[in-house]
Amino acid sequence: MRALSGLKVIEWGRFISAPYCGKLLADLGAEVIKVEDPCGGDPSRRYGPFPNDVPHLERSGLFLYLNTNKLSVTLDIHSVAGARLFKKLLETADVLVENHPPAQLLQMELDYEHLKKCNQRLIMTSITPFGQTGPYRDLKGCDLTCFHLAGLAITNPSGGVDDPDTQPPLRGPANQADFLGGLSAAVSTMSAVFAVEKTGTGQHVDLSQQEALASMIRRNLGEFSYEGLIKTRLKGTQPSSESVLGQCKDGTFYALCNTDRFWANWLEVMGNPDWAASELFESRAARRENWDAAKAMIEDWAKDQNLDDVVDAASEKRVPCMPVNSVKGSVNSDLFAARDYFAEVDHPQAGRVKYPGAPYKLSGTPWAVAQPAPLLGQHNEEVYCKRLGYSKEDLARMRAAGVI
Amino acid sequence: MNDLPLQNVRVISFTNGMAGPYAGRLLCDFGAEVIVVETRKRLDTFRRPRLVYPKDAEPDFDRSWSWAEYNRGKMSISVDLKREEGRDLIRRLVSISDAAIDNFGARVLRGFELDYRHLTELKPDLIMVSMQGLGQTGPDHEHVLWGMNLMPLAGLTYEWGFTDNPTPTGSGGFPTDYLAGVTAALMLIAALEYRDRTGQGQFIDMAQVENAATIMESIYMDYTINNRLQERRGNSSPYYGPYGVYRCKGSEQWCAIEVRTDEEWQSFCDAIGNPPWTDDAKFATVLGRVENSAELDRHIEEWTSTRGHLEVMELLQRAGVAAGAVLNGEDQANCPQLLHRKTFVQIDHPKMGVAYYPGVVMNLDRSPGIARRPAMLGEHTEYVLRDLLGLSESEIHELAESGVLT
Numbered sequence: 001m002r003a004l005s006g007l008k009v010i011e012w013g014r015f016i017s018a019p020y021c022g023k024l025l026a027d028l029g030a031e032v033i034k035v036e037d038p039c040g041g042d043p044s045r046r047y048g049p050f051p052n053d054v055p056h057l058e059r060s061g062l063f064l065y066l067n068t069n070k071l072s073v074t075l076d077i078h079s080v081a082g083a084r085l086f087k088k089l090l091e092t093a094d095v096l097v098e099n100h101p102p103a104q105l106l107q108m109e110l111d112y113e114h115l116k117k118c119n120q121r122l123i124m125t126s127i128t129p130f131g132q133t134g135p136y137r138d139l140k141g142c143d144l145t146c147f148h149l150a151g152l153a154i155t156n157p158s159g160g161v162d163d164p165d166t167q168p169p170l171r172g173p174a175n176q177a178d179f180l181g182g183l184s185a186a187v188s189t190m191s192a193v194f195a196v197e198k199t200g201t202g203q204h205v206d207l208s209q210q211e212a213l214a215s216m217i218r219r220n221l222g223e224f225s226y227e228g229l230i231k232t233r234l235k236g237t238q239p240s241s242e243s244v245l246g247q248c249k250d251g252t253f254y255a256l257c258n259t260d261r262f263w264a265n266w267l268e269v270m271g272n273p274d275w276a277a278s279e280l281f282e283s284r285a286a287r288r289e290n291w292d293a294a295k296a297m298i299e300d301w302a303k304d305q306n307l308d309d310v311v312d313a314a315s316e317k318r319v320p321c322m323p324v325n326s327v328k329g330s331v332n333s334d335l336f337a338a339r340d341y342f343a344e345v346d347h348p349q350a351g352r353v354k355y356p357g358a359p360y361k362l363s364g365t366p367w368a369v370a371q372p373a374p375l376l377g378q379h380n381e382e383v384y385c386k387r388l389g390y391s392k393e394d395l396a397r398m399r400a401a402g403v404i
Numbered sequence: 405m406n407d408l409p410l411q412n413v414r415v416i417s418f419t420n421g422m423a424g425p426y427a428g429r430l431l432c433d434f435g436a437e438v439i440v441v442e443t444r445k446r447l448d449t450f451r452r453p454r455l456v457y458p459k460d461a462e463p464d465f466d467r468s469w470s471w472a473e474y475n476r477g478k479m480s481i482s483v484d485l486k487r488e489e490g491r492d493l494i495r496r497l498v499s500i501s502d503a504a505i506d507n508f509g510a511r512v513l514r515g516f517e518l519d520y521r522h523l524t525e526l527k528p529d530l531i532m533v534s535m536q537g538l539g540q541t542g543p544d545h546e547h548v549l550w551g552m553n554l555m556p557l558a559g560l561t562y563e564w565g566f567t568d569n570p571t572p573t574g575s576g577g578f579p580t581d582y583l584a585g586v587t588a589a590l591m592l593i594a595a596l597e598y599r600d601r602t603g604q605g606q607f608i609d610m611a612q613v614e615n616a617a618t619i620m621e622s623i624y625m626d627y628t629i630n631n632r633l634q635e636r637r638g639n640s641s642p643y644y645g646p647y648g649v650y651r652c653k654g655s656e657q658w659c660a661i662e663v664r665t666d667e668e669w670q671s672f673c674d675a676i677g678n679p680p681w682t683d684d685a686k687f688a689t690v691l692g693r694v695e696n697s698a699e700l701d702r703h704i705e706e707w708t709s710t711r712g713h714l715e716v717m718e719l720l721q722r723a724g725v726a727a728g729a730v731l732n733g734e735d736q737a738n739c740p741q742l743l744h745r746k747t748f749v750q751i752d753h754p755k756m757g758v759a760y761y762p763g764v765v766m767n768l769d770r771s772p773g774i775a776r777r778p779a780m781l782g783e784h785t786e787y788v789l790r791d792l793l794g795l796s797e798s799e800i801h802e803l804a805e806s807g808v809l810t
Contacts (some may be wrong), residue, residue: 001602003594016621028594047643049626061625112769131767134744139721144639145728148649148660151736157565157573164656168649169730171639173563176579179619183586188766190593191434195409195771197600203770211747214736215762216426217577218473224733225748225760226457226469231733233656238576243552245561245574252572254556320549322556324572327620327627327634330559338542341614342628354628356621359584359614360591361539364606365598 002029003365007193009095010035011070012077012086015044016143016175017127017209018099019066020182021189025095026069027358027367033093033383034067034374035086038074038404041376042067051350057376058349064373065355068345072374073383074404081403083110088388090118094196095189099127103138112204122202123192127185131208141210146177150213154220159292160235169233180216181209240291245324246302246310252324253302253310257294260284265317269310270301347372380404407771408435413596414501416441416494417478418518421449421550422578423535423612424507425474426585431592432477433764433773439479439501439788441494442781444810445486450474451781457756465781466755472778476751476761482782482809485516489808496793498523502599503531503592510536510545520607529605531595533588539611549612551578558616563623566638583619584612645693646672649730650705652713658730659708659716666690668725675723676707751777785809 007030011022019034019042026032036042042063049061073089076082090096096115098105105111105126112124126132129141147153153169161167185207192205214221223229231237242258257263263284267276275297280290287294302310307323314321323329331354336342343357350372358367384390384404398404413436417428425448428438442448450471453463461467481497483490495518498504504523506513513519513534520532534540537549555561555575565572591608599605617624626632639660641647649660663669666689673682681703686692693700708716713729720727731739737760742748749763764773789795789803803809 003598006601007597024590047622049622049629049632051629053630061629062622065621065625130741131745134741136741140724140726141728142662142664142726144641144647144649144660144662145726148658148730149728149739151731151733152577152579153649153730154732155576158576159574165651167566168639168651168658170564170566170573171649172575172579173560173637174620174623176619179621180579180583180586183583183590184766187430187586187590187593188768190590190597191409191766192768192771194434194593194597195407195768197597198409199407199770201770203768206767206769208741208745208765208767211742211745211765214742214747215765216582217579218762219577220733221736221748222469222473222733224737226455227459229733241552241576245572247571252562254553254561254574256550256553320547320553322553324556324561325559326562327559327624329562330557330617331624331627333557334543335538335557335613336617339539339611339614341611341617350629353625356617356624357614359587359610359612359618361609362591362595362606363609364595364604 001365003362004028004030007031007095008093009033009097010089010093012096012098012100014042014099016066016178017181017185018097019044020179021097021125021127021185022070023066023068024183024186025189029365032070033089033379034070034072035077035089036072036074036376038076038377038402041072041074045376056349064347064350064353067373068355068369069371070374071379071383072377073380074377076403077108077110079403081398081401083108085403087115087118090115090122092387093119093122094193095123095125097125097127097185097189101138102126102128102132116202120201121196123189123196123205124202125185125189125205125207127181127207127209129209131211132206136210143175143177144171146181146209146213147171149210150177151220152213152217154233155217158241160233160238162235164233177209177213180213181207184212236292240288242288242291244295244298246299248302248305248307248310251307253307253321254324255298255314255319255321257319262319263287266314266319269313269317269319270298273297273301343369345369345372349375377404408774409768409771410434410436410593413437413503414439415592416498416501416504418504418506418508418513420508422474422581423551423584423588424505426582427505427533427535427588427592428478429474429476430586430589430766433766433775435774437479438477439481439497439784440475440779441485442480442482443484444482444781445484457759464755469756469759472753472756473762476778477774477776478779479784479787480779480781481785481788483785484808484810485518487808489803489806491516491518493789493793494518495523495526497788498530499526500792501527502596505588505592506532506534507536510540524605529599529603531592531599531605531608533592533608533610535584535588535610535612537612539614540609551581551612554613555580555616557613559620559623560616563620563634563636565636567636567640569636572636580612580616583615584610587615640697642694645690645697646700646704648701650701650708650716652708652716653711656732657713659713660728660730661704661720662726669693671723672720672725675720675725679703679707749775751775753777755780782809
C-alpha cells in the first residue's frame with residue numbers, strides 16, 4: 001500500500017505544471033489517469049530530448065520523466081461525445097488537475113462551476129500563470145515570463161553584473177517556474193483532499209504561478225517593503241555572499257567562507273597567501289565589506305589548481321567547498337548512488353534509461369516506478385471498458401468517430 | 405478557522421534558516437498548530453538581528469523581518485535542549501503531537517535522542533520529516549549544507565549562466581530551499597492522510613540535494629538518454645524565437661518575451677507595427693528565427709528600448725503574445741495582479757508594528773488559508789507548558805528559574 005493508494009486523480013494537463021503535479025501524486029500512490037488529445041497527446045511528447053534526436057511521440061525524455069506511474073486515455077474534449085466521456089470520468093474521481101486558460105474553460109463550459117455538478121466531492125486544481133482572478137487573469141505566460149514577472153531573476157546572476165543596462169536579469173536552468181507551480185499545486189491539492197474527508201465537499205484550488213513564485217524568493221521585495229530599498233544589479237552593490245565560484249584548470253568549485261573558522265581554514269587550503277594578511281580581510285565584517293577583492297584573489301589562485309585537490313583539501317579542513325558538477329558529474333556521483341536516487345526504468349519504446357528518482361524516502365510507503373510513462377491511449381480499454389462499462393464495440397465506434 | 409484543512413494537527417518544528425521553516429509555514433497556512441522549538445542560547449540564523457524592522461529600530465531578535473517571513477503564523481517555545489529537563493518537556497510535547505519537522509544538522513537531534521527512532525517510542529504513529537542537505541544516509545550526510553552549497557552538487561549551478569559565457573554565474577537566490585520546503589509539506593500531508601486511514605505513522609528522509617535534481621528534468625534526461633551535456637541557456641531557448649529578455653526604456657528595465665508559434669509571430673509583428681525587417685525571409689520560420697536570433701534580438705531591442713517595460717508587456721499581451729516585465733521589489737509591491745490576489749498582507753506585530761508579509765498563495769475557495777502574525781521568541785512557552793502539558797504555575801516557575809526555558 002502506498003501513501004495515497006485509493007486517491008483517484010484525472011489529469012487534463014499539458015507540458016509541465018499540471019503533469020508535474022500529477023506525477024507527484026502518482027509517485028505517492030494515487031491513481032492518475034492522464035487525459036490526452038487523440039492527435040498527438042500532451043505537447044511534451046513532442047518536446048524531447050529524443051534518443052539520437054529523432055522525434056517520436058513515445059520517446060520524449062521530458063514526457064517520460066513527467067509521466068511515470070500514470071495511465072493514459074485519449075479523448076477529443078472538443079467533441080460532444082468526448083466532453084461527455086470526460087465528465088463521466090470525473091464522476092468517480094476525487095481530483096481533477098488542469099492547466100488551461102480560464103477563458104477557454106468558461107467557453108467550453110468545463111469551468112469549476114459546471115464540473116462540480118458532475119461530482120460534489122470533486123477537487124479541481126487549476127494551475128495557470130496568473131490565477132483565476134485579477135487583471136492579468138487572461139494574459140499569456142510561459143515559464144520565462146512567469147519567472148521574470150515573479151521577480152525571481154532580478155538577483156541573478158549572483159554578485160551582480162558590470163553593466164546592468166546591457167546584461168539582463170537571468171533565469172535559472174530548466175523550467176523552474178513550471179515545476180514550482182506544479183509542486184505548489186500538489187501541496188494545495190493535498191490539503192483540499194484532507195479537508196474533503198471532514199466536510200464531504202470538494203473545492204476549487206486556484207494556483208497562480210506568478211503568485212506562488214513571488215511569495216518564495218522575496219529578497220528584493222523584502223528589501224523594498226521593509227527597508228524602502230530599490231536595488232541596482234551593479235556589481236559591488238550586492239549583499240556579500242562570502243562565497244566564490246573558482247575556475248580551476250579542470251573544473252569549477254564553489255566555496256563558502258561565511259564564518260571565521262571557514263575563512264581561516266580556507267586560507268590554509270590556499271597555503272596561507274600573503275595577501276590575506278591585509279586589513280581588508282582581518283574580520284568577518286571587513287571581509288563582507290571587501291568580498292569582491294577577496295573573491296578576485298581566490299579566483300586568481302584557483303586558475304593553477306586541480307579541482308579534486310582543492311575539494312579534497314577543503315573537505316579535510318571542513319570548509320564547505322563543492323565541485324560544480326555538470327549533470328554528468330551528478331549522475332555519476334557517489335552521493336546520489338549512495339541513496340539510490342536515480343532509477344533505471346524500462347519503457348517499451350524508449351528502452352532502459354536512468355531517470356531522476358523521488359526526492360524523499362518514506363519509511364512506511366516507499367516510492368517505486370510501478371510503471372513507466374504510458375503510451376498514448378494505452379489504457380483506453382482498461383479505463384473505458386472495465387471502469388466505465390463501455391463495450392469493446394462502443395470503443396471501436398468511438399475510435400472510428402475520432403472521439404478517442 | 406474551523407474550516408481549515410489541517411486544524412487539529414499539531415506539528416513540532418526543529419528548524420532553522422529557510423527550508424524547514426517554509427515547510428512549517430505552509431502547514432500553518434492550512435491551519436496546523438506549528439510550534440517552533442527555540443532557544444536564546446542558539447538563535448535561528450534569521451533571528452540574528454541583522455535586518456530589523458522598522459529599519460532604524462534597536463537590534464532585536466524579535467524584529468528580524470526575514471525570520472518573521474519564514475515563520476509567520478507559528479508559535480514559539482523557548483527551551484534549552486542541552487538540559488535533560490528541556491528534552492523531557494519536548495518528549496512530552498511530541499507525544500501529544502502529530503508530526504515533526506527537522507532540518508537541523510543530521511547529528512543534532514540524534515545527539516539529543518530526539519530523533520525519529522527515539523520519538524516513536526513515545527508516539528508510535530508519529531510522522532516526522534527530516535530534510536538535511538544530503539539526507540539521513542550516505543557517505544557525507546553529516547556535512548552541513550545549505551541551499552547555496554548543495555545546488556552545485558546537483559548540477560544546477562553548472563547550468564546557471566548566460567549562453568555566451570564560458571563559466572557559470574550561479575544564482576543569487578536559492579530556489580532549492582523552497583522546493584525542499586514545499587515538498588516536505590506535501591509529504592507530511594500525504595503521510596497524515598495515510599495515517600488517518602491506516603493508523604500508521606512514518607519517517608520521511610529527504611535530501612535537499614535530490615530536490616534540486618528533480619527540477620533539472622530534460623537536462624538530466626538528455627545526459628542519460630544521449631550522453632549529452634546541454635549548453636547553458638540563460639534566457640534563450642533552442643526551440644523558440646523571439647525568446648528572451650529585452651532591454652526597455654529607462655535604467656535597468658527589462659521585459660521577457662516568448663513567441664512560440666508562427667501565429668504568435670504574426671501577432672508580434674503586428675503589435676510592433678510591422679517594420680520592414682519583419683518581412684525578411686530568414687525570420688519567416690521558427691527555425692530561421694532561432695538560427696538568426698542575435699540579429700532578431702537586435703531588431704526587437706530597437707523597439708523595446710524606446711518603451712517602458714510595463715508598456716512593452718501591455719502592448720504585446722494585448723496582441724496575444726506572452727510577455728512579462730521583469731519586476732523589481734517596487735514593481736512587485738505595486739503589481740496590480742499581486743495586489744488583487746493579496747499576495748502580500750498587512751499584519752500588526754507588537755514590536756514591529758504593521759508590515760507587509762507574504763500572504764497565503766494556496767487559494768482554496770472553500771477553506772482558504774490564514775496568515776497570522778509571527779511570534780516573539782518564547783511567546784508560547786507558557787501556553788505549551790500550562791495548557792498543553794498541564795504543568796502547574798510553580799513547576800513552570802521552577803523551570804524558568806533554573807534556566808531551562810531560555
